[in-house]
Amino acid sequence: MQKNFTQLENFGHSLRAPAYLIRPNTIEEIQSVFQAAKKTGLTVIARGAGRSYNDASLNGGGIALDMRGMNAITTWDKSTGRVTAQPGVTLEQLWQKVEPDGWWPPVVSGTMKTTLGGCLAANIHGKNNFKMGTIGEHVIEFNAVLPTGAEIACSPKKNADLFYAMISGLGLLGIFTSITLQMKRIHSGLLVVDAYPVQNLHRHLSALREGAPGNDYIVGWLETFAGGSSLGRGQIHAARYLREGEDPNPQETMKIANQILPPRIFGVFPKSILHYFMSPFANNFGWRMVNIAKYFASLRKHTFRQSHAAFHFLLDYVPNWELSYGRGGLIQYQSFLPKETAEAAWTEMIQLSHKNGLPSYLGVTKRHRPDKFLLTHAVDGFSLAMDFKVTRSNRAKLHAMLQVFDQIVLNAGGRFYFAKNSETTAETAAQLYGKETLTKFRKLKKRCDPNHLLESNLYRRIFGD
């Protein structure tokens, strides 16, 4: 096992916490880490690719288990579309394994760098949440090792309480060791994408709601600088799978070479250095220009075919783009609101951000549906993710504004997603989850982790003990 005391960061580079980073390769090694932790009084959290925007995979002064050492796809059955993999397998590995055989992961995040263990712990959603739910709904079964050293198997039938709690459980109940997922059959490497503009928030949300049923994926880009009657304007991308026969040559389009994002622009300019050229624009003026230009570019309504990877993994399009936000990094504030209250709440929030001179630089909307997982973030409604740049001088003001946002979201019956939320306090989290859910969670925590070995910075922040 590799072991190193090292400085760890979140995605977005807005938090730093040193920890003993240990990379286990086997279940026995995980068990021995738990034993050592118990002896030394240190706490443990599993860390995958470190792609959460917040403190979910940080454990300051404790142990972080680098799960990327366990990254084998153990079985792949291309006739049934069932795959069993270790938790360190990334979505990139997964889609590249299954796609040439005519399958695609049913739920993916906006980046392919995330690991399956992390995806299950956060219970991620994609642009098809309204249709396919979260990733947890496609888990057939998983194995996990508990802090007591016990190994368990869970499925919707077996150990169901733990199945629904560990998926979405933020890594606080046990560590996934093997995950079996059902893939989705596809008949082409391409999607048909409709792109069209929406002129204000009301039309934006209606377009998401009305566009969703007829499509497999839907996502909105929200122009965050516009106010007044244009507040909430943006562009909708709605996509559907090609039916069998629509693609004359699916074998060709499903080749990995035809999916992966080109590493250069115009064939010459390497994208890996693009973020240096973006950073001069990472300020209020620059991003205002970018947002306005993008909106006018989006006015052309058009339909095109795009590869799965290009459609889904937008965050990977410019590598290391988050570095363009400079030393303070960025945070993302994503709120999930019921369809009845979303418009009013987001109007208020966007107006507040303008009034405070703290505009978000990037806004993304999605359509959602509820699910059965214990610490669920879903609602029957929409989500809006807003990226904010963090600087030394805006911190205090931004913090105060986000506390107001939290109250607006809670009052509107909304929820947060703890792969992203980085500022919410324990009090807000308690209101959000409600007493019943928290009691249930704490009971399970006590059962799985009687010595209280699993903790993260996120845990200490939102569960506060």
Added chain:
Amino acid sequence: MTQSSKPAPATPLSPRRRAVIIGASDGLGASLAWKLAKEGYTLALVARRVEKLNTLCAEINSSHNEVRALPYKHDVSNYDEAPTLLRNIVADIGGLDVFVFVAGVNFPPGVNNYNFEGDRKMIEVNLIGAMAWLSPVAEMFQNAKAGQIVGISSVAGDRGRIGNPGYNTSKAGLSTYLEALRNRLTRHGVNVLTVKPGFMKTDMLKAAQGGTPFAITPEKAADDIYQAMRKRKQVIYTASIWRWIMLAIQHVPSVIFRRMSF
């Protein structure tokens, strides 16, 4: 620990730096604790006298209305305790950005007297006690490729004088040790700041023999040290006039210096 003693969590918008102060119960250590707490630090305060320490933590925490300082009882001459206590502290406060060693004792023997017991105690606390902490801290910072070490040495370490050979030696040793750490660690992104106070209005001032010119309050020294920390300086004197005084004293030829009365 109990629920109420957990430090307030760090978030991107209230990023709390974390510091350990060894020898925090009074004097300069306590002033630095107040200063760093005011700047939003989460602190682990370490000292022998636990009642004083508990009071200090309670006062700091109540004045900020949240937990910013945690007390740890420890005698720096229990060298073996340091690595384990360091690990526990780092786990409790969620990391470590700044390590401050303030602990020090002074037993002046008198100009014509010799006192091995006192000399030994000064070396044990001021020098070996510092090394017992600094070596695990340096290793941790080197691995993390980040961090800042602040060592409180003294102008007394710049020259051996007639009054207190043991104290001079302990502080000269500490200054040299810190310099060596600086040369090791700068390449790993770690800053080492050596602080050389002149006279300061603390309990230790009672050990001074003769006049105490340019004496400053520990609050003033804490402000100077915080400014130097922010600028990531290497060596500072406080009050700053001591830089010039010591420059002159260091250049007094031995043939004259050994005939002088201090």
